[in-house]
Amino acid sequence: MGMVGGGRGAFIGGVHRMASALDGQIELVAGAFSSDPEKGRLSGEDFFLDPERVYSSYAEMAEKEAAREDGIDFVSIVVRNDLHAEVAIAFLEAGINVICEKPLSYSLEEGKRIAEVVEKTGKVFALTHNYTGYPMVKEARAMVQAGKLGRILKIVAEYPQGYAISSLKEASEDGSISNWRMDPSVSGISNCIGDIGTHAENLAKYITGLEIEELAAELTAFIPGQELDSDGNMLIRFKGGAKGILFASQISTGDENNLNIRIYGTEASLEWHQEHPNELTVKYADAPREIHRRGNSYNGEVCGQNTRLPFGHPEAFIEAFANVYLSAAEAIRDEIEGNYPRESGYDFPGIEEGLEGMAFIEAAVASSKNNAAWTKLG
Amino acid sequence: MGMVGGGRGAFIGGVHRMASALDGQIELVAGAFSSDPEKGRLSGEDFFLDPERVYSSYAEMAEKEAAREDGIDFVSIVVRNDLHAEVAIAFLEAGINVICEKPLSYSLEEGKRIAEVVEKTGKVFALTHNYTGYPMVKEARAMVQAGKLGRILKIVAEYPQGYAISSLKEASEDGSISNWRMDPSVSGISNCIGDIGTHAENLAKYITGLEIEELAAELTAFIPGQELDSDGNMLIRFKGGAKGILFASQISTGDENNLNIRIYGTEASLEWHQEHPNELTVKYADAPREIHRRGNSYNGEVCGQNTRLPFGHPEAFIEAFANVYLSAAEAIRDEIEGNYPRESGYDFPGIEEGLEGMAFIEAAVASSKNNAAWTKLG
Amino acid sequence: MGMVGGGRGAFIGGVHRMASALDGQIELVAGAFSSDPEKGRLSGEDFFLDPERVYSSYAEMAEKEAAREDGIDFVSIVVRNDLHAEVAIAFLEAGINVICEKPLSYSLEEGKRIAEVVEKTGKVFALTHNYTGYPMVKEARAMVQAGKLGRILKIVAEYPQGYAISSLKEASEDGSISNWRMDPSVSGISNCIGDIGTHAENLAKYITGLEIEELAAELTAFIPGQELDSDGNMLIRFKGGAKGILFASQISTGDENNLNIRIYGTEASLEWHQEHPNELTVKYADAPREIHRRGNSYNGEVCGQNTRLPFGHPEAFIEAFANVYLSAAEAIRDEIEGNYPRESGYDFPGIEEGLEGMAFIEAAVASSKNNAAWTKLG
Amino acid sequence: MGMVGGGRGAFIGGVHRMASALDGQIELVAGAFSSDPEKGRLSGEDFFLDPERVYSSYAEMAEKEAAREDGIDFVSIVVRNDLHAEVAIAFLEAGINVICEKPLSYSLEEGKRIAEVVEKTGKVFALTHNYTGYPMVKEARAMVQAGKLGRILKIVAEYPQGYAISSLKEASEDGSISNWRMDPSVSGISNCIGDIGTHAENLAKYITGLEIEELAAELTAFIPGQELDSDGNMLIRFKGGAKGILFASQISTGDENNLNIRIYGTEASLEWHQEHPNELTVKYADAPREIHRRGNSYNGEVCGQNTRLPFGHPEAFIEAFANVYLSAAEAIRDEIEGNYPRESGYDFPGIEEGLEGMAFIEAAVASSKNNAAWTKLG
Structure with a gap:
């Protein structure tokens, strides 16, 4: 490469x-x-x-x-x-x-x-929405696809970070920008939602398959002198009737890379935390809560294929990232050998996910400018 | 009594x-x-x-x-x-x-x-918003009042329960209602926000002192045949500029009584979980995360006064509830002895908190009926 | 009373x-x-x-x-x-x-x-080994009795506290004792094992029914000038072949009241932590880990009878203690009415558990004095 | 290579x-x-x-x-x-x-x-005791070396796994062995203590620097037909007076790779869990518990040098393993360039740690054969 x-x-x-x-x-x-x-x-x-x-x-x-x-x-x-x-x-x-x-x-x-x-x-065009590379995220997706959650009613996706709080407190007097993500001429119309909000959006879509119908967003540029958002909260209506909350932040003091998702279905609910990625919590109305852990044979096939180490030997960020590379590499090998795309498909984010992300960003910014009015995705 | x-x-x-x-x-x-x-x-x-x-x-x-x-x-x-x-x-x-x-x-x-x-x-009129009776909630409040969080930027208050999911799945054919909270003639204009959303609202107010300026809410009546909400999500603007997210639910399968609050300030952030009430997490931008635990001498005076047992001997729901009673009893004793209200005040929720809660419910319902338009509290 | x-x-x-x-x-x-x-x-x-x-x-x-x-x-x-x-x-x-x-x-x-x-x-004679009053401890016992763990192979019972570390650091020059538990003329031959080690021993016995055959103990008097143990570690052989580890401590800095137990069986294992008493973890060789939570209908009858609040409304130390009182009160009522003891028995610790605890203390002290030689319980 | x-x-x-x-x-x-x-x-x-x-x-x-x-x-x-x-x-x-x-x-x-x-x-001879490659283990060591724990009083090192429980339940009738670790002609005199007990021993030594004076061990061959231990528990006396407990197991049903260590000092205590390796808990007698997290600037230099990703982007087993390789590679580069060993030393386990491990295994087996008598390390 x-x-x-x-x-x-x-x-x-x-x-x-x-x-x-x-x-x-x-x-x-x-x-x-x-x-x-x-x-x-x-x-x-x-x-x-x-x-x-x-x-x-x-x-x-x-x-x-x-x-x-x-x-x-x-x-x-x-x-x-x-x-x-x-x-x-x-x-x-x-x-x-x-x-x-x-x-x-x-x-x-x-x-x-x-x-x-x-x-x-x-x-081949692959986009590194790396968080969908985690084995337990793939397991979550497989559970939804197998109908184990029943009908999905609600999604709560959150991605608070706190790293920009120092910029907020020590904003440069001349408005200069240390991080290019805060510069609209480089970053685009959004900083926080563009950088990390899209990960949360992509994660929700990957696991549930649900598409966003419309959203009502409030983005805030908390950092003095900066134009772009460092925090964003939104209500979401998914196609088919599920409701959602999504928030992302760079000024959530002390949070690190706290991407979390909760998916509530009529039969069961899921909870996954990026900072403890080897576990997936499954909750039922009237049965013990379950902790599904990476590396066990009770997990599904796709989860297993994206796993390198036995249970209890934790895998983390780089392995998830490498899974995106490995899946894309399959497609690239097919392409080189003239077999692209294969009928059975691939498991990596590509141009479609990229366009969804951009439409999500534009809708969020438009909604926020319009006082959080409901805005459909373009 | x-x-x-x-x-x-x-x-x-x-x-x-x-x-x-x-x-x-x-x-x-x-x-x-x-x-x-x-x-x-x-x-x-x-x-x-x-x-x-x-x-x-x-x-x-x-x-x-x-x-x-x-x-x-x-x-x-x-x-x-x-x-x-x-x-x-x-x-x-x-x-x-x-x-x-x-x-x-x-x-x-x-x-x-x-x-x-x-x-x-x-x-004397006391209202049993019992969750503010927890010692570590009082400690959280004391930390905010002492300025340890700096300026508050964001609040995330959540209260998912899942107990009503069975009603959703097995809604009675004749529309009869098993739980009076679902009956508008008894419960009022809201079920979920009225019953538990108000606890989340009251908790945020108690800890931070911030008042809600306006909110944009989407309430959903997920249960077939029922008129009142069993789920609600909202964006909040607090007076002074802090932003908020508040959600409550009765159809969040497998969640029990999962009242949680996160308060993000410029200097530090707090996190408290009702189901593990003896701990309060404090997060900093560049210092180790702290777990403050009930019963320790490093906690403040009010926290200590509302504690009955030494550290590690967990206290829970009933003790928090009893703290509301004990504080109200002080006022009642004063009243009987002709000394009510004492100048130094009391630490229990009363008529003012009750009116705030009702205004909150009415604003949430009105906003939701108006397609989540921003609505000021009456 | x-x-x-x-x-x-x-x-x-x-x-x-x-x-x-x-x-x-x-x-x-x-x-x-x-x-x-x-x-x-x-x-x-x-x-x-x-x-x-x-x-x-x-x-x-x-x-x-x-x-x-x-x-x-x-x-x-x-x-x-x-x-x-x-x-x-x-x-x-x-x-x-x-x-x-x-x-x-x-x-x-x-x-x-x-x-x-x-x-x-x-x-009627009841002994307040209060930790067996917790509903999830009773659930653990019921699971063992129902054979859900298979044959028990190993028990790890631990009870570290840290409260005496200040005595260790600031031992009085004249050897005076602030805490009567450290005074052999009042407390008996053991401080730490007598005060809290017996709780761990009783907990293991209550849940598993296994009796200690012999133990090899090392007790340490870490506090200068004091004769009695402030820390104790031991290997245990249970009748029937299960192996055990039990330790208790008062000088484990920063631990509060950290009574924990792990019970390993051929079919499943259990884990319970006193500081988070509403949860019981069940682990399997090849199935998702389960978190059993107090207040749910999937728990057994005895657990339910010892529960006062719905799930998610945490119960804690006092309620567990009160369960010992309530069970003893049943026996006392029977005694007053001339029906004591009833055939179906009672669920509270009594004279037998007290004697077992005293035999345990004496064996531990004797073993320790004999350089941790295996010592049978008297 | x-x-x-x-x-x-x-x-x-x-x-x-x-x-x-x-x-x-x-x-x-x-x-x-x-x-x-x-x-x-x-x-x-x-x-x-x-x-x-x-x-x-x-x-x-x-x-x-x-x-x-x-x-x-x-x-x-x-x-x-x-x-x-x-x-x-x-x-x-x-x-x-x-x-x-x-x-x-x-x-x-x-x-x-x-x-x-x-x-x-x-x-150069390097031995892959990989668990000492974790950044937060190195931070733990740095804290001990800097005196932040005061005098160390007690160490609890544990390494329960459960993977061999199936062998226990379905032992082959002819005594054949599926896993070479159970075969004494291949594995040596110990299975469980040799394979994983040594990791726990090495971890304790690496963090604290304390040497084992003597130990009293009980090893058990739980698996029918097998000669070697699948479980071991021991009491330890460290040189200088600290006391220890160390246990390892392959028949702890449902535990995965549950290496944990607790180190108790007069000023503070440490707790680290291999399955959540990015966190190090520090406990004090009278201050809030601290969670030190990988990737933060408050961590020490060595921790930082062994870190690849920003905070919240979890690192895990492979990165820790790679740290052993990187450190050994430094020595190898020096060796090739004729500068080995450099005066400032290296940070990887070598022949000395290997000999300590073998002496530990032999002492544990000897003690166990001698009914858990105290046995000095050779």
């Missing part, structure tokens, strides 16, 4: 590298790691790459890798939101499969442009 | 009796336990009462107890919502102090009538 | 009073609360007693109450260990039933003297 | 490969994966190795790799206990560094032979 972005010191680039390396199936061989050529070069050294395949621009990389006989099978895109579209399109059009960081793009419109190119080229 | 309602088999009447008996300060000596005279009489026997003081109507009881030299110091009212006003007013006007179940009344209007009589008579 | 000991400020006396008052079935009417007559008198006032029935000695109380037509039905003994035997014997011989604090007595020998008098008089 | 053992389907070999691959620093280039040549060959294909470097015996591998200019820098040994010594010695004597699975060897005697060769050759 190749990588665009993710040079020295970048958090998410490192995650992609670890996740792709974990299973010994994928090798990083090329990259355009930084707009700063020196930093790019040094990053290439860090990763033991052939200097010839360390590029100073993604355009050059797409062109040259496409031309090599041993060129990369796919590229990982870990640049800022505003560059997703142009980079993804460049590689797709060069005939190279893509694994892309979420959110899909700077705007829904740009997302649709990517989607057109995906369709036109027939290449 | 005397009791109106709460005969054999009634849940909440038993709680009131246990809570009042716990500390050996309050003795049940009279009652009108049931509209069924035989059931009332048998209840009186259960409680070892003088048969002469077991009445067949609350009106008779108010009159006769007021006339006795050794008449009751106060009455506990544990009847259905629609009778709160008339019973409370009868006792207040007879010169007898009142401890009343929540919600205050059938409607805000009736609540205001009670309030007028409370003011006119100068008697 | 009457009470000996437990005057103003005594912790355990207050617990007994709250536990006995909770259900409105038992009334405190007499007492000899203190060896200090003034303190005894004031305690009587606190409890609203007839001054005539507030005695300055237990001997006087036993004699005079026995002589009254309306004399007490039973006495609660909450004095120091070294006085248990003489007080209990005095009341039993006066024809008055007894509820006594644990451990049974100062020594096994004294315990046997009590046992003789219990047998001779045919009176 | 090269690998001996760990072919297709072997659990621990896969873990070693994932752990070594995670950080992109170590590449698997050679192996002797199986005594079955075909299986070895196929394993080589699985791992994309040059067939020339897939060997049919470890001896051949050691010889040929030592002879290559681009030969492996170190070998990972993941064979059965009885082969550790011969394989390790072969590579060490061929001048190749070693990372070896625990326990060190079949017997203490064999372990000492390895130690002699390590000393003689001056090569």
Whole structure:
């Protein structure tokens, strides 16, 4: 694989590298790691790459890798939101499969442009909504699909983080921004909902299959001098009648990466906490609460396929991320061998999930600007 | 004390009796336990009462107890919502102090009538919002008051229960109602928000002191054939700028009495779970999370005063309820001795909290009928 | 009931009073609360007693109450260990039933003297091993009795407390003792094992029915200047082949009242934590872990009978204590009515459990003195 | 690196490969994966190795790799206990560094032979006591070293697993053994204590630095027809006066990989649970309990150096394992560059820890055979 972005010191680039390396199936061989050529070069050294395949621009990389006989099978895109579209399109059009960081793009419109190119080229496009890679999330989905919850009545999805509270307290006097996610010219129309709210939305959709009909959102820019939201709360109406609450926050002091979901059905309810990912709680009206734990044979097939270690040997974030890579790699292998897409489908988030996420962001921002009026997804 | 309602088999009447008996300060000596005279009489026997003081109507009881030299110091009212006003007013006007179940009344209007009589008579009126009686809730309040949270930014209050899911699944064909809380002629305009949503609202107010400016609510009557809500979700704007989410439910399968609150401030955040009431979690941006536990000397004075047992010897629901009784008993003692109200105040919910609760219910119902439009509290 | 000991400020006396008052079935009417007559008198006032029935000695109380037509039905003994035997014997011989604090007595020998008098008089003798009063402990026992665990292989019972760590750090220079439990002339041959180790032993026995064959114990007197143990660890061999670990401690810094038990069987295992008493965890080899929660209809009959509140409304220490009182009260009522003992038995700890506890203490101390050699229970 | 053992389907070999691959620093280039040549060959294909470097015996591998200019820098040994010594010695004597699975060897005697060769050759020898690789375990150690616990009084180390309960229930009639750990000719004198008890022992030593003076152990072979222990409980006396309890089990039904440790000091206590490895609980006598969480800046330097992801993005078993690899790799790099050992030392378990583990196993078995008599470590 190749990588665009993710040079020295970048958090998410490192995650992609670890996740792709974990299973010994994928090798990083090329990259355009930084707009700063020196930093790019040094990053290439860090990763033991052939200097010839360390590029100073993604355009050059797409062109040259496409031309090599041993060129990369796919590229990982870990640049800022505003560059997703142009980079993804460049590689797709060069005939190279893509694994892309979420959110899909700077705007829904740009997302649709990517989607057109995906369709036109027939290449694989995967989006790293990594939280759906957790085995117990897959088990939750399997339980819903098997009807164990009955009819779903209510979903509570939450994603409070607190890391931005220091920005709130020590806002720079000149309005300068330390984190590009807070910069609308880079991040798009939303910070908090775009960065993490979409994970919660995607998680709810992945597990339940329910689509959002409309939402009523209140986003708040708590940080002085910043335009974009650092907190968002919303009511949701799902198609089919289920009701929902979704909230995300970056100013929830002391919360870390507290993505949680509760799904209430007529027969049973589910509860999953990202910070304790190896457990899935199942609640009944009149039977003992159950804790389903990763690695046990009572879990379903898909859960088992996404598990590397025996029970009690905890797996976590990187393994879940690696599951997205492994599933996408299956599709990429099929694509290279001319068998893409296979009829039985794949289990990774792609362009559709990306567009849903962008539509969700735009609806949330529009609703919030309209005093939390109910807003349908575009 | 005397009791109106709460005969054999009634849940909440038993709680009131246990809570009042716990500390050996309050003795049940009279009652009108049931509209069924035989059931009332048998209840009186259960409680070892003088048969002469077991009445067949609350009106008779108010009159006769007021006339006795050794008449009751106060009455506990544990009847259905629609009778709160008339019973409370009868006792207040007879010169007898009142401890009343929540919600205050059938409607805000009736609540205001009670309030007028409370003011006119100068008697003590306590409302058993019992969850504020927990020592660690009092500690949470003390921490907010001492400024340890900084400015409060966000509140998430939740109260999911699942007990009504069986009604949803096995709704009676003829629309008959097993639980009076579902009957609008008895319960008022709301079931779920009225019964438990108000506890969540009261808890948030008690701890933070923040008043609700307006709310946008979606209430759902999930149970076939029923008119009243069995689930409600809302966005809240507090005066001063804090944002909130509040939800309550009776159809959250497998949840029991899952009242939880999270309060996020600029300096620290709090988390409290009613089902594990002896712990209060305090979270910081850059310091270890803390678990404050009941019974320790590091807790504040009020927390300590509301504690009966050493650390590690858990206290629970009844003790919290008894704390409301003990605090109200202080006021009642003052009233009897002519010193009511004392300048330093008391720590129990009263008529003001009751009116807030009724205004909250009415705003939530009005908002929901108006498609979750923002609605100010009356 | 009457009470000996437990005057103003005594912790355990207050617990007994709250536990006995909770259900409105038992009334405190007499007492000899203190060896200090003034303190005894004031305690009587606190409890609203007839001054005539507030005695300055237990001997006087036993004699005079026995002589009254309306004399007490039973006495609660909450004095120091070294006085248990003489007080209990005095009341039993006066024809008055007894509820006594644990451990049974100062020594096994004294315990046997009590046992003789219990047998001779045919009176009820209950011992407040209160932790067996918890509903989920009773559920655990019912599960074992129903064979749900299969054959029991192993028991891990632990009871770490940390309250004495301050004594360890600030031991008085002159060797004076602040806590009578550390004084061998009052407490007997053991402090830690006697005070709390016996609770762990009794809990294991109550749930599993397994008897200790022999034990190998190491007790440590960590507190400078003190002779008695403040910590004890032991290996246990149960009759029938199960193995055990039991430890108790008063110097486990930061632990509060952390009584826990794990019982491993061939078919399932149980785990119960006193500080979260409303839950019982059941673990299987190849099925989801279960959390059984108090108040649900799936629990057994005995669990339900010992429950006062619906699920999710937590019960705790006092209610468990009150369950011992209620069960003992049944026996006492039978005794008064001439029907004691009833054939179907009772569910409260009595003289047998007291003797087992004393034998356990003596074996543990003997083993420890003998360098943890295996020691059979006397 | 090269690998001996760990072919297709072997659990621990896969873990070693994932752990070594995670950080992109170590590449698997050679192996002797199986005594079955075909299986070895196929394993080589699985791992994309040059067939020339897939060997049919470890001896051949050691010889040929030592002879290559681009030969492996170190070998990972993941064979059965009885082969550790011969394989390790072969590579060490061929001048190749070693990372070896625990326990060190079949017997203490064999372990000492390895130690002699390590000393003689001056090569790096690392032992994968992987649980000490967890960041919060390193934080625990740093806290002890900084004196935050005061003097350590007591250690409770436990490691219950339940996976062997099925063997207990369905023991083969002919005494055949499905798991080589149960076979004394392969595993050595102990199964349970050797396989997992040593992890608990090593963890206690790593965090506290305390050495075991003597122990009193009771090991039990619960599985019919098997000679080796499947359960072990012991009392421990540490040098300096601290007391300990250590137990390990394979027949604790429903427990998974439940390694836990509690360390009690005069100033504070620590608690860590392997199944929730990102948290470390710190308890005080009179201050709120603290939860220290991985990834926060309040943690110490070593903890931070062993962390890959931000807080709330959980790390788990593989990352901890990879930390052992990374630390050993530092030493190996030093060795290759002629700078081994560096004065400031390294942070990975080596030959010394291996010998301690073997001495621990031998003492435990000897004590158990001697009716749990106190036995000093050899």
